[in-house]
Every structure is written in structure tokens, then in C-alpha cells.
Amino acid sequence: MTLDLPLIWAAILAIAVLLYVMLDGFDLGIGILFPFAGSPAERDVMMNTVAPVWDGNETWLVLGGGGLFAAFPFAYAALLPALYIPILAMLLALILRGVAFEFRARARAGGKAFWTAAFAAGSLVATLAQGLVLGGFIQGVTLRDGRFAGDVLDWLSPYSLLVAAGLVAGYALLGAGWLVWRTEGELQGRARRWAWIALGAVAVLLAAVSFATLLVHPEVAAHWGWVGDGFDIARLAPMSPIPLLAGVGLAVAAAGLARRSHGWPFAGALMVFLSGYLGLAAGFFPYIVPYALTFRQAANADNALALLLVGGGVLLPAIVGYSAWVYWVFRGKVGADAGYH
Amino acid sequence: MHLDALMLSRLQFAFTIAFHIVFPSFTIGLASFLAVLEGLWLATRNAAFRTLYLYWVKIFAISFGMGVVTGVVMSYEIGTNWSVYSAVAAPVIGPLLAFEVLTAFFLESSFLGVMLFGWRKVGPRLHFAASLLVAAGTLISAFWIVSANSWMQAPTGYVRLASGALRAADWGQVIFSPTFPVRLAHMVLAAFLTTSLVVGAASAWRLLKDPEEEESCLALKMAIGMFAIVAPLQLLAGDMSGKQVLRYQPAKLATIEAFWDTQAGQAFHVVAWPDRAAAANRFELSIPRLGSLITAGDARAEVKGLKAFAPEDRPPVGVVFWAFRVMVGLGLAMIGLGLWGGFICWRGGLAHARGFLWAAVAMGPAGFVAVIAGWIVAEVGRQPWVIYGLLRTADAVSPVTKGEVSASLVAFMAVYALIFGAGALFILRLIDLGPTAPPVPAAGARPPGNALAAADGAEAPP
Numbered sequence: 001m002t003l004d005l006p007l008i009w010a011a012i013l014a015i016a017v018l019l020y021v022m023l024d025g026f027d028l029g030i031g032i033l034f035p036f037a038g039s040p041a042e043r044d045v046m047m048n049t050v051a052p053v054w055d056g057n058e059t060w061l062v063l064g065g066g067g068l069f070a071a072f073p074f075a076y077a078a079l080l081p082a083l084y085i086p087i088l089a090m091l092l093a094l095i096l097r098g099v100a101f102e103f104r105a106r107a108r109a110g111g112k113a114f115w116t117a118a119f120a121a122g123s124l125v126a127t128l129a130q131g132l133v134l135g136g137f138i139q140g141v142t143l144r145d146g147r148f149a150g151d152v153l154d155w156l157s158p159y160s161l162l163v164a165a166g167l168v169a170g171y172a173l174l175g176a177g178w179l180v181w182r183t184e185g186e187l188q189g190r191a192r193r194w195a196w197i198a199l200g201a202v203a204v205l206l207a208a209v210s211f212a213t214l215l216v217h218p219e220v221a222a223h224w225g226w227v228g229d230g231f232d233i234a235r236l237a238p239m240s241p242i243p244l245l246a247g248v249g250l251a252v253a254a255a256g257l258a259r260r261s262h263g264w265p266f267a268g269a270l271m272v273f274l275s276g277y278l279g280l281a282a283g284f285f286p287y288i289v290p291y292a293l294t295f296r297q298a299a300n301a302d303n304a305l306a307l308l309l310v311g312g313g314v315l316l317p318a319i320v321g322y323s324a325w326v327y328w329v330f331r332g333k334v335g336a337d338a339g340y341h
Numbered sequence: 342m343h344l345d346a347l348m349l350s351r352l353q354f355a356f357t358i359a360f361h362i363v364f365p366s367f368t369i370g371l372a373s374f375l376a377v378l379e380g381l382w383l384a385t386r387n388a389a390f391r392t393l394y395l396y397w398v399k400i401f402a403i404s405f406g407m408g409v410v411t412g413v414v415m416s417y418e419i420g421t422n423w424s425v426y427s428a429v430a431a432p433v434i435g436p437l438l439a440f441e442v443l444t445a446f447f448l449e450s451s452f453l454g455v456m457l458f459g460w461r462k463v464g465p466r467l468h469f470a471a472s473l474l475v476a477a478g479t480l481i482s483a484f485w486i487v488s489a490n491s492w493m494q495a496p497t498g499y500v501r502l503a504s505g506a507l508r509a510a511d512w513g514q515v516i517f518s519p520t521f522p523v524r525l526a527h528m529v530l531a532a533f534l535t536t537s538l539v540v541g542a543a544s545a546w547r548l549l550k551d552p553e554e555e556e557s558c559l560a561l562k563m564a565i566g567m568f569a570i571v572a573p574l575q576l577l578a579g580d581m582s583g584k585q586v587l588r589y590q591p592a593k594l595a596t597i598e599a600f601w602d603t604q605a606g607q608a609f610h611v612v613a614w615p616d617r618a619a620a621a622n623r624f625e626l627s628i629p630r631l632g633s634l635i636t637a638g639d640a641r642a643e644v645k646g647l648k649a650f651a652p653e654d655r656p657p658v659g660v661v662f663w664a665f666r667v668m669v670g671l672g673l674a675m676i677g678l679g680l681w682g683g684f685i686c687w688r689g690g691l692a693h694a695r696g697f698l699w700a701a702v703a704m705g706p707a708g709f710v711a712v713i714a715g716w717i718v719a720e721v722g723r724q725p726w727v728i729y730g731l732l733r734t735a736d737a738v739s740p741v742t743k744g745e746v747s748a749s750l751v752a753f754m755a756v757y758a759l760i761f762g763a764g765a766l767f768i769l770r771l772i773d774l775g776p777t778a779p780p781v782p783a784a785g786a787r788p789p790g791n792a793l794a795a796a797d798g799a800e801a802p803p
Contacts, residue, residue: 052454055409059450063442065416070439073431080420080427081739087421088749091414092756098410099760102403106767115763147424148740301432301508308436315443319451326451329462 005306006299009071010288012312016067018277020060022174022270027054029175031097031123032168033194034116042187043116049182049334051101056323058094070308074146075288075298082141082148083133083155090129097122124168131167135160138280139216143292159212166205170273173198177253177266184333192257195265199253206246206276213283219291220283239282246275347738349746350422353753355720357414359713360757364408366712369483369529370536371401372476374563375456379472383465389556396556396776397540400768402457407764409450411757416442422746426727426737433499433509434489437516441485449478480529487528491521493728494719495589507731520585527578530571531715534675535708537567541682542705543772545698552692556776561701565686569679575672580635586722587636590729591645593722596656597665598632599625600646607632607644612666615658620648656724664717671711678704 027050037043050057068076080087100119107115136155143149176198179191214221225235253268255261288295299305375397382390416438420427455463455471463471492498498514499507509515541564547557587594594600599615599622600607609631614624634640647655678700685694727734 052458055406055450055453056447058409058413059442059446062413062416062446063439065413065420066439066442069416069420069427069431070435073428073435076420076431077424077428077739080417081422081424081741084421084739084741084745084749087417088752091417092752094413095410095756095760098413099406099764102406103760103763103767106403106770107763111763146428152742152745300435303509303512304432304436307509307512308439311436311440311443315440319443319447323447323451326454329455329459 003306003309005302005309006071006296008309009067009299009305010286010295012316013064013067013071014281016060016063018274020057020064021277022273023057023060024054025171025273026050026174026178026266027057028097028123028127029171029173029178031119031175032127032172033175033179033191034120034123036190036194038186038190040112040116042190045183045187045334046179047101047104047119049179052330053326054098054101056326058098061094071300071305072288072295072298073300075293075295078143078146078148078289078293078298079137079141082150083136085152086129086132086136086155090126090133093122093125093129095122097126127168127171128164131164132156132160134167134280135163138163138213138220138284138290140291141289143289146293159216162205162212163209166202166209166276169198169201169205170269170276173202173253173269174266174273177269180257181263181266182332182334184335188262192260192265195253195257195269199250199257199269202272203250206272209276210243210279213280217291219287223283223285242275242279242282246272246279249273249275344743344747346741346743346746347735349743349750350738350741351734353746353750354418354422356750356757357411357418357753359716360761361408361411361415362712362716363709364404364411365479365482366528366532366535366709367539368401368405368408369479369532370534371397371404371540372472372479373533374536374540375401376469376472376476377563379469383469389559392556392776393560396771398457400771402453403764403767405449405453407760410760412446420739422739422741423727423737424739426732429507429732429737430493430728433496433507433515434492436512437485437489437492441482441489445478445482445485449475449482452478483529483532484525487525488516488518488521490719491524492516492518494518494524494723495520495585496728496731501731520582520589523578523581523585527575527582527715530575530578531708531712533571534568534575535712537564537571538675538678538701538704538706538708540564541568541701542703545701546772547775548692549695549698549702551775554775554777558692560776561691562686564701565679565682568675569683572672572675572679576676579669579672583636584638587644590723592647592650592654593656593661594636595645595647595649596658596661596722597718598636598644599658599662600632600644601648602646603643603649604646605633605643606630606641607636607646609635610662613662615662617655617658620652654725656722661718661722664714664721668711668714668718671707671714674704675707675711 030046030050034043034046037046065076068079096118100115100122104112104115104119132155135157139155139157139159141148141150142154173195176191176195180188180195183191214224214226223235224239225232225237249268249271251268252271253265256264256268284290286294286296288298300308375394378390378394378397381387382394452471452474455468456475459468459471492515495518497518498509498511500510501507540560544557544561544564547554548561551557583594583597586597598607599610599613601621606629608625608627608629610622610625610627612624612626613622615621616623630640633642633644636642637644647658681697681700682691685691685697691697723729725733725735727737
């Protein structure tokens with residue numbers, strides 16, 4: 001039996017990026033919501049709900065980069081120069097928000113205000129940059145002989161800005177959902193209001209991004225059965241569970257908020273993200289550099305992929321296992337007086 | 342120097358990685374030090390060990406965080422700025438870098454959460470296990486990154502296809518390329534030296550203020566024990582590494598020593614002013630025949646000079662020559678400090694030996710300087726190659742514009758200056774307060790089960 005190594009690695013990387021978006025999504029969302037907190041003490045609690053796990057969450061982004069380099073080096077070499085500015089902006093913003101976890105606790109009055117602002121601004125800029133990367137990626141990258149041959153600002157377009165706005169709303173929803181789950185009292189009530197607003201924004205922007213994506217490239221439209229003057233039902237039908245999942249996710253989140261549930265709003269937000277992710281991926285599959293390079297063309301040598309699979313096959317389940325254990329250790333509500341009992 | 346996208350990309354990579362390497366070279370040693378402190382506390386129940394753990398873990402958290410965020414940059418910068426290198430090198434060393442993420446980064450980042458915030462959430466043994474796993478993660482990370490770098494310095498175990506592409510032929514030879522074991526030892530010893538010098542300097546500073554502070558005296562003794570042993574070992578590892586440079590990268594060796602002519606019985610230039618254009622040293626202060634003795638182990642041996650290599654294959658000489666002398670000079674000073682400290686520990690009266698304490702404080706940053714100097718020797722010395730003999734740095738760069746790279750380089754310099762300034766300030770403030778400082782009023786609520794919360798409050802962890 002021969003394994004389809006490129007396909008297996010495409011699936012593994014897709015899952016890694018999905019995990020990154022969901023996990024770092026809620027802690028970036030906390031940063032986006034930071035300016036709206038009622039008091040400095042509330043901000044401390046918000047940050048403390050993610051302090052033990054944010055570093056592990058961000059490691060999925062390192063795996064995204066390192067994994068792409070190792071498994072699909074020709075995609076890595078083509079995409080990163082094309083998206084140079086938003087990627088570098090994302091990295092710099094992640095630096096400012098990442099150090100803020102420790103620096104906020106160490107700084108004195110004025111310094112603390114500065115690092116509070118750095119955490120909020122860094123989270124927002126990193127999210128916008130990720131949205132621009134995603135938008136620039138989906139609208140396609142110009143290659144010649146496997147090398148990026150487009151323009152410096154190709155990634156900047158109304159479409160990519162729309163995707164960036166959608167991602168900000170999405171991460172804010174994840175962050176608010178997480179806070180409803182992990183906090184109590186006044187902060188939890190505030191998080192519910194944030195979640196309602198973010199939910200409305202996500203519903204509108206998700207619909208807008210979905211229709212805009214159909215117009216971005218004919219290949220995407222064809223995947224969804226759009227034939228120019230109407231939908232081909234035979235092609236649209238197998239795709240329909242994806243928008244259906246988004247609808248269910250939005251409904252679950254809304255019902256959870258209405259019934260003052262603790263966990264369901266976050267669960268609903270995760271479903272919406274899963275749907276959005278699958279929907280976008282279905283549009284450009286099998287490309288890994290949209291409309292220029294398929295995942296097979298970009299794949300590394302078989303012997304490298306095989307070695308990676310031997311290692312990854314053992315290590316990835318272990319990583320998922322101990323990451324889940326760490327979440328289990330830090331389960332439960334985080335209150336203002338935590339740590340002193 | 343012509344500032345095109347290539348040169349700017351080189352400057353940016355040099356800047357971001359030199360900045361990044363400061364943190365791992367400190368936290369690799371510090372993670373092990375913390376694991377030892379916690380193990381000693383569990384074994385002896387001597388509260389001083391716990392006090393030291395809770396103190397150094399705060400400094401570890403700041404340094405580790407800075408290491409993480411500057412490290413994320415590296416996994417993308419290879420693609421943004423060195424896309425040709427990425428496509429050429431990935432078939433061979435791609436798996437090595439992915440294994441670093443899978444075996445080390447997840448381990449460190451996941452268990453760091455337990456280490457910092459898990460005092461009340463898990464039992465003492467499980468917490469100790471978390472400290473051990475973080476320490477193991479830092480060493481595993483060093484293993485893979487030095488393995489990948491060593492392969493780039495002396496590539497083995499690969500084949501070149503008709504298309505020019507590289508393929509791994511023997512993974513054992515790729516991972517364990519000939520210079521790897523010695524270079525790994527050299528790097529890990531450097532990390533342990535760096536950490537022990539910082540711990541020594543911080544503890545000496547406290548003793549200068551308060552000679553009765555027992556915790557600082559204990560930590561200083563542990564630090565002296567470490568660098569007194571490791572500094573001489575590092576001299577041996579460095580010498581072995583030099584012998585391999587002679588064998589695998591003779592142009593780098595000639596650069597380090599500013600040898601221009603190939604001859605027997607090369608002189609050792611203590612100081613020199615190498616001039617690449619003239620292919621000679623404008624000035625030199627030399628000891629006859631010592632150069633051949635040090636580099637080849639035989640005073641009469643013939644050692645190649647730079648003129649044996651085409652001008653376009655010669656590395657920049659001055660910076661490598663001087664970086665090497667800074668590294669070795671500091672290494673010898675570390676050995677001296679170890680001997681001096683060892684003598685005082687044997688004689689007694691360490692807490693009042695003010696001359697030694699000041700010397701230990703002055704040597705606090707020496708490890709960082711030596712690490713960066715050594716890195717310059719290794720990385721500038723292998724120019725003009727990025728993969729030795731296979732791919733030139735000039736051919737490895739991405740199709741990016743001068744404008745993009747100038748903007749990102751300036752942004753990196755501004756952001757790194759800011760976070761370095763703030764991080765250094767917070768660490769120096771903690772060092773000045775010392776391990777037994779009364780808790781400052783908490784800046785905010787600490788996360789659940791936070792060791793720092795326990796340290797801030799009156800309660801002892803379980």
C-alpha cells in the first residue's frame with residue numbers, strides 16, 4: 001500500500017491552521033475586546049483567562065510556517081514573498097502583544113497603561129494582518145517559474161479588507177464566547193453584550209465574504225456550482241452542509257446567549273469558524289498557492305514527507321493529548337481573587 | 342556596502358537572529374537551573390531552594406516570552422526573505438526544522454503554562470515534571486536547530502539531481518553531519534555558561550548590598566560551580582570545533598586567523614588589521630608558528646591562507662577575525678573567574694570578597710557577548726555560502742523589493758529596541774530587589790494557581 005503523502009500532509013497542515021485560528025483566535029479576540037473592559041481589574045481577569053495557554057496556542061502558527069516549509073516548500077517560497085508586508089506586520093504585532101503578558105504585570109503605572117494599549121493594538125493589528133494574508137491568498141498569487149512575480153501591494157484589495165474585517169469580528173466573537181464561558185458576574189454580563197454585537201457583525205460579514213469570494217475567481221465560483229447565470233444544483237448540493245453548519249453555529253450561539261448559557265455561545269462560535277474555514281478551503285482546493293500551484297506540485301520530496309510522517313504520526317497525537325491536558329488543568333471560572341485561595 | 346534587497350535582507354536576518362539568540366542562550370541554561378532548584382527543594386525541603394526557584398522563574402518568564410515572540414519571526418522570515426534558499430534546502434533540512442516545532446516548541450510552550458501557573462493546580466511532583474519537560478524542550482530545540490545549521494556548514498548525506506535540486510540520501514548523515522556533535526556541545530555549553538554568569542552576577546550584586554542574604558550566597562556558589570567546570574570544557578569544545586573548521590571550511594579558518602599566504606609554520610596574529618583589498622594585514626602583532634600549532638596541532642604544519650581561494654569565495658575578514666578574538670578573550674576571562682571563585686569558595690568568606698563580587702557582576706553580560714561573537718564567526722565566516730559549497734547567499738534571496746525590506750528592517754529595529762529596553766529594565770529591577778524581597782503590591786490579579794501570585798502573597802505553595 002502506498003500512502004498519498006502530499007494529501008496526508010495537506011490534511012495535517014489544514015488541521016493545524018484550523019486549530020491555530022480557533023485557539024489563538026479567542027486569545028487575540030480578548031485583546032480586541034480589551035479597550036471595552038469596564039475597569040483595569042476586569043482587564044487583568046480577561047488576560048488571566050488565557051495567560052496559561054496563549055503560548056501553546058501560538059505554537060500552532062509556528063507549525064503552520066515550519067510545516068509549510070517542510071511539507072510544501074514551493075508554496076512556502078512562493079507565498080511568503082507575495083504576502084511580505086502583511087506577514088511582517090503580523091509578526092511585529094504578535095511580538096508586541098506577546099510580551100505584554102509578562103510586561104503588564106511587571107510595569108509600574110504608566111508602563112502598565114502602555115503595555116495594555118500594546119496588547120490591544122497588537123492583537124487588533126495581528127488579526128487585520130492575518131485577514132489581509134487570507135484575503136490576498138484567496139484572491140490568488142501571480143507566479144512565474146514558481147516564483148512570485150506580482151506586485152508589492154497585490155494583497156491589498158476591497159476583498160482582502162472585507163476578509164480582514166470579518167476576521168476581526170470573528171475573533172471578537174470567539175473571545176467574547178470564551179469570556180462568557182470562563183468568567184462570572186459583571187464581566188460575564190459584559191462579555192454577553194460583546195458576543196451579541198460580534199455575532200451580528202459576523203453574520204453580516206460572513207455572508208458578505210461568502211458572496212464576494214464567489215466573485216474573486218471563476219474557479220471558486222465553479223466549485224460552488226455558480227455557472228454564470230445561476231447555480232448548478234448538482235454541484236451546489238454536496239457543498240450545502242457547509243453554509244448549513246454556519247447557520248447552525250450562529251443559531252447555537254444566539255440561543256446560548258439568549259438562555260444565558262455559559263458554554264454554548266463559545267461552542268456556536270467555533271462551529272461558525274469551522275464552517276467559514278471549510279467553505280474557503282473548498283473554494284480553492286486543490287491549490288495551495290491559489291490558481292497557480294496545487295498541493296501536489298508544491299509538495300516536498302517523498303522521502304522528506306515520509307520521514308515527517310513517521311515523526312508527526314507519533315508526535316502530533318502526543319501534542320494534542322498534552323495540550324488538552326493543560327486546558328483541563330486550567331479549567332473552570334477565573335475570578336478576580338484567583339490565586340489567593 | 343550596497344544596500345539592495347539582498348544586503349537589507351542579510352542585515353535584517355542578522356539583526357533578528359542575533360537578537361533572538363540572546364534569549365534561548367539564556368533560557369536553555371535557566372530552564373535546567375530551575376529544574377535543579379525545584380528538584381533540590383523537593384529532595385531537601387530547604388526553603389532557600391524554593392525561594393530561589395520562585396525568584397528566577399519570574400526572570401525566566403520574561404526572557405522566555407521574549408524568546409518565543411522573536412522566534413516566531415524566524416519561522417516566517419526564511420520564506421519572506423530567503424525563498425530560493427527555502428526551496429533548495431527544504432528537501433533536506435525541512436524535516437529537521439519541523440521536528441524542532443513538533444518535539445520542542447509545543448513541549449516548552451504547553452508545560453511553561455503549568456510551570457508558571459500550575460502551583461496550585463497540580464501536585465508538586467507533576468509540577469516538577471513540567472519544569473523538567475520545559476528544560477528538556479529547550480535542549481531538544483538546540484539539538485534540531487544546531488543540526489540544521491551544521492548541515493548547512495558542512496553538508497553530507499544528500500544527492501544532487503539532474504535538475505540541480507537536492508535530495509536527502511541518508512537521513513542519519515543529514516541529521517548527524519560531521520561537525521554537528523561538537524557544535525551542539527559548543528552551543529549548549531555556551532548557554533550554560535551564559536546563564537551561570539548571569540545568575541552569578543545577580544547574586545554577587547545582592548551580596549554587595551547585603552552580605553547576609555543566604556539565598557544569594559547559595560546561588561552564587563552554584564553559579565561558580567557551573568562556570569568553573571563549564572568554562573574550561575568550553576575551551577576544549579571550541580578547540581575541537583576549530584579543528585573541524587580547518588578540515589571542512591578552510592577558507593573560514595584562514596579568515597578567523599587572518600592567514601593570507603599558504604605556508605608551513607603560520608604565525609598567530611594576536612591583533613591585526615586585515616585588508617581584503619590588499620590581501621594582506623596592514624598591521625599585525627604575531628607569535629611565530631603558534632598559528633599552525635593552535636589550528637592544526639603542529640607548529641610546522643602547512644595551513645592554507647586566503648589567497649588559496651578565489652577573491653569571490655573569501656569571507657569578510659576583519660569582522661570574523663575580531664569577533665573570534667572577542668569570543669576567545671571572554672572565554673579565557675570566564676576560566677579566570679571560575680578559578681578565582683573556586684579558590685574563594687575553598688578559602689571561605691565569599692559573601693565579603695568584594696573584589697571578586699564586583700568582577701562577577703562585571704562578567705554578567707560576558708556570555709551574551711561571547712555567544713553573539715561566536716555566531717558572527719560561524720555565520721559571517723561561511724560567507725559567501727549559505728549552504729556551504731552548494732548555494733551562495735546572493736542566489737538565495739526572495740523576489741522582494743528594497744522598499745519592503747527597508748520598511749520591515751526599520752520596524753524590527755524600533756520594536757526590538759522597545760521590547761529589549763523594557764525587558765531588560767524589568768529583569769534588572771527584579772535582580773536589584775533580590776530573591777527575598779517582600780512582595781510588591783500585586784499589579785493585578787494573578788492567574789489561578791500562579792507561582793508568582795504565591796510569591797507575591799504570604800501563602801506558601803503546597
